[in-house]
Amino acid sequence: MEINGTQVQEVYYYKDMGLSEATMKALDKKGFTQATPIQGGAIPCFMDWKDVVAKAPTGTGKTFAFGIPMVEHIDPQSDTVQGLILAPTRELAIQIRDELRDLCAFREGVRAVCLYGGQPIDKQITQLKSRPQIVVATPGRLMDHMKRRTVKLDKVQTVVLDEADRMLDMGFIQDVTRILDKMPHRRNLGLFSATISREVMDISWVYQRDPVEITVRPVEENRPDIQQYAIELMGREQKLDTMAALLRAGGYERAIAFCNTKNMTDRLAGLLKMRGFSCEAIHGDIQQRVREQTLKRFKDGKLQVLVATDVAARGLDIDDVDAVFNYDVPDEQEYYIHRIGRTGRARKHGVAYTLMASVTESVKMRDITRNTRAELQLLKYDKDGCLLPVEQEG
Secondary structure (H helix, E strand, C coil): CEECCEECCCCEEHHHCCCCHHHHHHHHHCCCCEECHHHHHHHHHHHCCCCEEEECCCCCCHHHHHHHHHHHHCCCCCCCCCEEEECCCHHHHHHHHHHHHHHCCCCCCCCEEEECCCCCHHHHHHHHCCCCCEEEECHHHHHHHHHHCCCCCCCCCEEEECCHHHHHHCCCHHHHHHHHHCCCCCCEEEEEECCCCHHHHHHHHHHCCCCEEEECCCCHHHCCEEEEEEEECCCCCHHHHHHHHHHHHHCCCCEEEECCCHHHHHHHHHHHHHCCCCEEEECCCCCHHHHHHHHHHHHCCCCCEEEECHHHCCCCCCCCECEEEECCCCCCHHHHHHHHCCECCCCCEEEEEEEECCHHHHHHHHHHHHHHCCCEEEEEECCCCCEEECCCCC
16 A cells, blocks of 8 residues: 555554544444555544545445544534535445444444435435435435535535546536535545546545545455456357356355346346346346345345346445356456456455357457456366366467
8 A cells, every 4th residue: 555655564453543432343243353455544544634535446445444434523413414425326325325324333323314316305305304414425416405405515524535536437527516615614525436537636636635645556465366267158159058057066155247238137137047046137227226125135145146237346345246257248448347346355255257259259358358467267168068278378
């Protein structure tokens, strides 16, 4: 990890951070004692009300890096919004809200609500009447509430933009700046991102003061432990048989399969169900309520396979996915990184399979491998139907 360009190699423990008894009990309940590098770097800065720009890979514990100090600073006696977290997607916003509630398990009177599109706004207005101190929101829905004057942000002290690069890439930059302009008493701003884009830096230049820059690189102990395989097939019809065989042979209890289109996602989920797998699809055309139910069932271990488009590739904090299947080779190398990042989280071993059934898919995968420098094992069926490693040139 680097802090303001200086290499730092400390090991951080929550007990050394001066956290409250309530927070320590919540962390102990989750079995957490050692902080991740991003948490060790960011928590003290937030506790001192400093602005932070944090660049860290997916799955390195960013939510607790800003969530712990935000909860520590909340005055439970006040009924004003004191902390605001903006997220690019509904799924990520819900995940953050749930983690904050876990952190507040032993803290009386601290309330967090989640505001996002796809849910009736009247229901959210009712939740806001409970006077939450923390709001987690997508920018568009928060703007709706601000226009209706159902939420007041003038007393907000800490603001966090999570997945800031993704949020600004999605066209939310005007909403984000309007929201930031409505908080005159803000004491600090955190920008958390997998990549620091020009748009993220623009926000930093305008809205932050001498920010602490924290960079956690995806190397050594922070690199996810993911064994990556690419499988060359003779035709697309082999993909289903191969995936079903791998699911059974690997004994995977929780797997995610990614497809490039909504139609293929639905088709694959149906075909896997016919093979006897407990499986559901998730994509943008499925009602938000149904998507939330599906994700809960998957997290609770009631579904073996979740079939998804890339809407689920970022922000979902599911720590114990055993395997990821790229049923379709992704169109962008960034999608590949975020897809396989669903496994190998929380320092657990993971495995990712990419199924290639055409020259086009093989070429795309070769480019992805070269550009991401992935350590990838190529497999191919022999004449007896056994998967064997392929000797690669160079």
